[in-house]
Amino acid sequence: MTNKRLRSNRFLPEYVSMFKDRHGKERLRFRRKGYPSQYFTAPLGTEAFREEYHRFNSPEAASQAVEDAHSARLIPGSIGDLLRRYFAVPERLGPSDVTQTKVRQILERFAEGREGRPVKGVSFEHIDAIIAKARVKTVDAKGRKVGGHEAARKLRKELRRFFAFARKLGWIAINPVDDSQPVKVSPSERSTGFYTWTEDDIAAYRARWPLGTKQRLAMELMLWTDQRKVDAIHLGRQHVRQGKFAIRQTKTGKLLTLPIAPPLAAAIAAMPASNALCFIVTEWGKPFSVKGFGGWFREQCDAAGLDKCTAHGLRKATMRRMAELEMPNKTMKSVSGHTKDDEVARYTQAANQERLADSAIRQLVEWEKSNPLPRLDASAS
Incomplete structure (x- = not known):
């Protein structure tokens, strides 16, 4: 047999x-x-x-077998079990792949070493201790800087959503994050983010990298589209429709139609003929990765003597320019693709206060001239 x-x-x-x-x-x-x-x-x-x-x-x-084996080892009602259920629907993490990846990393770092702990045993005191630890800036095993006030704020935000999901499942009656201490950042601790390019910076970069260079095209592309690196570096002729860019933002999924400004059109026209799908490519003719482009562009800024300038700083520079021209938020958002006014506010803090104040006083003077104040008649008193 x-x-x-x-x-x-x-x-x-x-x-x-x-x-x-x-x-x-x-x-x-x-x-x-x-x-x-x-x-x-x-x-x-x-x-x-x-x-x-x-x-x-x-x-x-094989991957499913590993996942099934991992799930079988999870303790029902534990943080690891909740994490698996929460990740099962990616849309819970955010609207785009970029956001989902960032949120997944935040929650995975939180759950590391805590997978077996029961969700119902987590108190607001535990959350306070975890958030306090996240506020301390350190360097991880890969040499990356982690922690800080902004990292703690984001962690608390995602933990509130995470434990709200546990409450929906009926695992807990109260969300422990709601009773935890909010992350307050003093003015001295608040980060201004990436450095915003000034007009002198833009002029210096153009002087170092003339039309016809890839470096110049990269700068004009970031400046005149006001898009994130992930979208700007992948733009090509296939995105041009009737003289305008049709851009689908990776982070938000929003479709934008932007006119091609003459300085950008000149930078594109000055480049050698190419069959590449992207305007900006590596020395091997391949599209840049987001991280690769960021590093390469920093080197070009350094070569121009602009050690504080970055690609993202150009996005802020365009917002600054629009703010200095006193454009309304709705107009600015139509270019940048931002959704909320508070998001726009972060990028307009570098607006030229002196210029805006000059404009305001000038308008007040002109108003007073056209509306003279009544003179007091001494004899009437």
Whole structure:
């Protein structure tokens, strides 16, 4: 009996064995270490059998087996269990892949070493201690700077949403983050973010990198589209529609139609002819990664003597320019793609206060001239 089974298995695909069940019916089974064990429903040699075999033997099946094994080890009602359920619907983390990845990293760092702890045992005191630790700036194993006031604020925000999900599941009656201490940042601690380019910075960069250079085109592309690096660096001729850019923002999913400013059009026209899909490519003719472009552009700024300037600072410079021209928030958001006014406010703090004040006083003087104040009649008193 054993020899017959072995002889029949010699003609089967790898990891497939044949046996008779308790009813005497021949069955085929897929068994491979690290993969789920599964039974075939289609007859041997058919197209349906081949499809089942490829599905059983796929990397996705192995990944699912690892996930299933991990889930089986999770303690019901634990932080690890809640994390798995929370991640099951990516939209809970944010509207785009970029945001989802960032939120996933925040929550995974929080859950590391706490996977087995019961959710119902987490108190506001625990949250306060975790947030306080997150406020301390340190360097992780990869040499990256982590922590700080902004990191603590983001962690508390995501933990509130995370434990609100546990409350919806009925695991807890009160969200412990609601009773925790809010992250307050004093004016001296508040970060101004990336340095905002000045008009002198822009002029100095243009003087160092003339039209016809990739460096100049990169700067004009960031400045005149006011988009994030992830969107600006992937723009190409295929995005031009009737003389305007059609841009689908990666972070927000918002579709923007932006006119191509003459300085940007001149920078594009001055470049050598190319069949590349992106205006900006590496020395090997490939599209830049976001991180790769950021590092490369910093080097070009350094070469121009602008050690504080970055690609993102150009996005802030465009916002500054619009703020100095006293454009309304709605107009500014139509270019940048921001949704909320408070998001715009972060980028307009670098607006030229002196110029705005001059404009305000000038308008007040003109108003007074056209509306003279009534003179007091001394004899009337």
